[in-house]
Amino acid sequence: MTRPTRLDGNVLAGPLSEVFSVDLTAAARLCSVCGDEGVCAQLLVYADGPGLVARCPGCAVLVLRLVRTPHGVVLDLGGTGCVTIPLGEEP
Amino acid sequence: MNLITRGFHGRRGGDPARIPPGQYEAHDFPVLSVGPTPRVDTDDWAFTVTTETGTAHSWTWDEFLGLAQERPHVDIHCVTRWSKLDTDWVGVSVDTLLADVESTADYAVAHSYGGYTTNLPLEDLTDGQAWIVHTFDGEPLAAEHGGPARLLVPHLYFWKSAKWVKGLTLTPGDEPGFWEQAGYHDYGDPWREQRYRGD
Amino acid sequence: MPSWTTATLEADRWETPTARTLVLSVPGWAGHRPGQHVDVQLRAEDGYTAERSYSIASASGPDRLELTVQLAPGGEVSPYLVQEFRPGDRVRVRGPLGGWFVWRTADPDPVVLVGGGSGVVPLASMVRERRRTGGRALFRILYSLRSPDDRYYAGDLGAASDPGVDVFLAYTRSAPPGSVRGAKRLSVADLNTHGFPAEFTPLCYVCGPTGFVETVADGLIALGHDPRRIRTERYGSGGGR
Numbered sequence: 061m062t063r064p065t066r067l068d069g070n071v072l073a074g075p076l077s078e079v080f081s082v083d084l085t086a087a088a089r090l091c092s093v094c095g096d097e098g099v100c101a102q103l104l105v106y107a108d109g110p111g112l113v114a115r116c117p118g119c120a121v122l123v124l125r126l127v128r129t130p131h132g133v134v135l136d137l138g139g140t141g142c143v144t145i146p147l148g149e150e151p
Numbered sequence: 152m153n154l155i156t157r158g159f160h161g162r163r164g165g166d167p168a169r170i171p172p173g174q175y176e177a178h179d180f181p182v183l184s185v186g187p188t189p190r191v192d193t194d195d196w197a198f199t200v201t202t203e204t205g206t207a208h209s210w211t212w213d214e215f216l217g218l219a220q221e222r223p224h225v226d227i228h229c230v231t232r233w234s235k236l237d238t239d240w241v242g243v244s245v246d247t248l249l250a251d252v253e254s255t256a257d258y259a260v261a262h263s264y265g266g267y268t269t270n271l272p273l274e275d276l277t278d279g280q281a282w283i284v285h286t287f288d289g290e291p292l293a294a295e296h297g298g299p300a301r302l303l304v305p306h307l308y309f310w311k312s313a314k315w316v317k318g319l320t321l322t323p324g325d326e327p328g329f330w331e332q333a334g335y336h337d338y339g340d341p342w343r344e345q346r347y348r349g350d
Numbered sequence: 351m352p353s354w355t356t357a358t359l360e361a362d363r364w365e366t367p368t369a370r371t372l373v374l375s376v377p378g379w380a381g382h383r384p385g386q387h388v389d390v391q392l393r394a395e396d397g398y399t400a401e402r403s404y405s406i407a408s409a410s411g412p413d414r415l416e417l418t419v420q421l422a423p424g425g426e427v428s429p430y431l432v433q434e435f436r437p438g439d440r441v442r443v444r445g446p447l448g449g450w451f452v453w454r455t456a457d458p459d460p461v462v463l464v465g466g467g468s469g470v471v472p473l474a475s476m477v478r479e480r481r482r483t484g485g486r487a488l489f490r491i492l493y494s495l496r497s498p499d500d501r502y503y504a505g506d507l508g509a510a511s512d513p514g515v516d517v518f519l520a521y522t523r524s525a526p527p528g529s530v531r532g533a534k535r536l537s538v539a540d541l542n543t544h545g546f547p548a549e550f551t552p553l554c555y556v557c558g559p560t561g562f563v564e565t566v567a568d569g570l571i572a573l574g575h576d577p578r579r580i581r582t583e584r585y586g587s588g589g590g591r
Contacts, residue, residue: 086449134334
């Protein structure tokens, strides 16, 4: 590929399942920078690089960095918003 | 469980004298990004070296182009496993940019438009090992590849060669950058496969 | 909690000369919700691994699932899965994954499904699950594809056995002879004509390459659809992620 590929938060479901017991991609997110209200599945995700990088679709602020190393998963949750995780079966 | 998928080899190979372990030779030029591509007008561009005492040295685009230009011909190695041989660049040696800078710092952090950072030992940026380049393969460096200008440090993994670079901050200690904070190696020598912290 | 499990190729079907449906046997697989995906992991003998995400194409069922993989020339994983992977060969899969881009079979609301290229795969799972469960929600599918030769699931998607499911094929490069619409990009007019009106408050699912998904989502919003009723999934080239 010669152009950058931008995906979305749906692709985070598998990597995050190694860390969390609930599906975070269906969780609502309120951005503390721009006020964007969305769902983690709607984050902008840059997945071609050395790790996964997710950004807010409203303001592009960094929301998540995730790197799988031989030693573990390195996860930066950014601190730029709050997520509300549904605890029922259906979103 | 170490299940092997029959017949799967992944991308492999190339001349072992030039392709480091775990890498394959790419013939295209993959674009990797951690965010939206910054669009920086050369009228607004500036490159700034800031020392550990806060002294700043800046160049506008025209001043930058007025410095001595070099033409590195190098191989590059990305930690996502592609290597690209015989790439041609035009730019200014970091030695030239540091010539009048007084510093006793041992490290540097490269800063980019868009917020990306990466850390390097200062000794890996000097002695003809690193450039700020603005031309690739005879053409102005495309924004997707880091234009107007990017850092080029070919002897380290390519995430050290920050795209859209706008400055170097010289630091007494090693301060991890964007990928280094997230588990990648602080130095990143492809021939020693220093991919992750602890490798 | 999804964890990695072994999947063995049991059978395959060619959807087009460059797209292959893989029927995977996965003992213990408990089914999925339509729209979900799996991560597929390939491991070489030297320990090198590669992972990609693929949407599930089949209806939910035990011990088996189907993926459709589009060949991406120059790719690392899709050429293996399309051209080299043989019955009896094994990969690892993790899933089912994703709780947002899913259709609930109990939801009676009308549904607009818009797929670009291999983005039709998770939409096919929704149609097949509707069929399996005897669902009666009204579906309108807009399937954007380059040419008739690129069509997945011909004879299945839009089958007469699916009353209440309308399929509109939007050819972008070459249309069949006699086509009135001809070949052009899926437009807002197409969405207006072949989707449900916004006042029906349908659920909208859009899947395909990033540019396609964003253009379609913008078009749906321009037609008055509530952004909160639009669910999107972006693919990289080749239908994997």
